Amino acid sequence: MRAIPRPVLVDVLLAVVLTGLTLATLVDASGSAAPWPAYALAVLTAAPLALRQRAPVVVMAVIGAALAAYSLLGYGDYPNSGVGILIAMFTVATLRPRNVAAAMFLTVMAVVAAACVTSRTDVAWTSAAQSALQVIGAWVLGESTRRWGDRTRRLAERATRAVADERVRIARELHDIVAHHMAVISLQAGVAQYVIDTDVATARKAITTVGDTSREALTEMRRLLDVLRLEDASELAPQPGLAALDDLVDRTRGAGxxxxxxxxxxxxxxxxxxxxxxxxxxxxxxxxxxxxxxxxxxxxxxxxxxxxxxxxxxxxxxxxxxxxxxxxxxxxxxxxxxxxxxxxxxxxxxxxxxxxxxxxxxxxxxxx
Missing domain, CATH: 3.30.565.10 (Histidine kinase-like ATPase, C-terminal domain)
Known part of the structure; x- marks a missing residue:
């Protein structure tokens, strides 16, 4: 059985809690005499949030339409003070491009204007201005969250590229160390095997070169591994440079x-x-x-x-x-x-x- 992602469970829990609070608020405000369409529209202003990360634009459109219908039918103020539309606006601004968020913002403002037109109170336009500021705040917060997420992803990608580049650098260092020293060891071992019965002195010299080269390779490998373990590098010899060219040439001459x-x-x-x-x-x-x-x-x-x-x-x-x-x-x-x-x-x-x-x-x- 496939497990349900945790963010989806959180959204479902949020929708259930907010729907319950919305219905409780509606009952306290209007009592049992409220018509059933009011309860249905109140549910639609909160329940769709369960799918806000799957289809944020659709969720916001449904909530906006429910709020508009609730106001146009004269059921009074928003049953949940518009919390659902603020959460939906935040989600759209976080998960969708800026132009989509702007279109949804204008849609919400149309809903608020419709509510003001149907309202008969003197403070309707003041409430509209306050609602507009709240929606803008949700939009800005969502936009900031989206930018932060984009920046985090860019930093993660940069870190991944840095790790890959470091792996390539380490592989190159290992190749340079192992290839050179193993080539010398292989050639000198072959010389020793070829002349061991006829020229003991040459064979002994070749075996000595093999020993010296292998110890040098082990030293360079140990130095590289110590650096990778982030141990104290103060006791480590510096990386080779042209100052060590004479030693490299002597070792190559010794290899033949x-x-x-x-x-x-x-x-x-x-x-x-x-x-x-x-x-x-x-x-x-x-x-x-x-x-x-x-x-x-x-x-x-x-x-x-x-x-x-x-x-x-x-x-x-x-x-x-x-x-x-x-x-x-x-x-x-x-x-x-x-x-x-x-x-x-x-x-x-x-x-x-x-x-x-x-x-x-x-x-x-x-x-x-």
Whole structure:
């Protein structure tokens, strides 16, 4: 059996209570001599509120029509002082567009005017003005509630997007950490297995590299997890940057890929974001060369311009690249997203002279 939503139950309870009070008020005012149509119209000024969130415009129209008929038939003042129409006006302003609420407001004002025309008291127009102010107050309150709800939804959507963006950033960091270190470990383990019976010294060196690389990967993973747990970050090492480029190059050379580094321009400290971006691009490019270039050498050209940092990583590998190494592959797409995050541009693809080339240009305006 399907459960009834709680808001519907609340509306039904509100309608039942208000209908009961309306009938009690009508009995006290007119006694048992009131005609039965008066009781029926009094019920219609409150009972439809049970459906106010399902069909707010229809509910308000029914209540307005009942009030108009009650006044035109000369049954006296509104049986519930117009509370039902105020609640209906608030609901329409909350759940429907402003133009619909305005149309319903004009309808209510027509009902009030009709009541004033049929009234024979001197204070009829004063009461009409008071009723108009009450309806406007309900409209404004409903409009404010709708705006608050819209703002809350926008904030929730923004928070959801922020969580998704953070997940992508974390996934990118994990990819950069795991892909590079596992590529080195896999290559060195293969070397050790190949030469363990013929060249013990080389095998021992390869196994040492595997141990050092795995410990470094675990350290970076632990640092990332500690940050995610929101623990005290004061004891954590900073994110890597171009200052750690020499260690990255040494580790790559140890994995079997010769790497040359050429630095031009005035070397200087960079803002943390572009610094990490440049390092990760170099790391991912060298990892791809290790995995896909075959027997090759690599070169890193690092140019510190006045306004732009240019990092170029090339290799002269001749091995056939798998399709995932295309410029739209996951790793290259991640590098391009990193670069665009800091206003940079990244290009990647086969070099004219053979091999593969990755070039990233990052603006350095923040560093000045």
């Amino acid at each position: 890929l010769p790497v040359d580094v050429v630095v031009t321009g005035r070397e200087r400290a960079l803002p943390p974001g572009p610094d990490l971006c440049a390092y990760r691009v170099a790391q991912e490019s060298l990892t791809n060369a290790l995995k896909h270039a075959g027997p090759a050498t690599a070169r890193i050209d690092l140019d510190y311009g006045e306004r732009t940092l240019t990092l170029k990583v090339t290799d002269d590998g001749t091995a056939a690249r798998p399709r995932r190494e295309s410029p739209t592959s996951h790793g290259i797409r991640g590098m391009r997203e990193r670069a665009e995050l800091y206003g940079g541009v990244l290009t990647a693809g086969p070099a004219d002279e053979g091999g593969f080339a990755v070039v990233v240009r990052l603006p350095l305006n923040e560093a000045r």
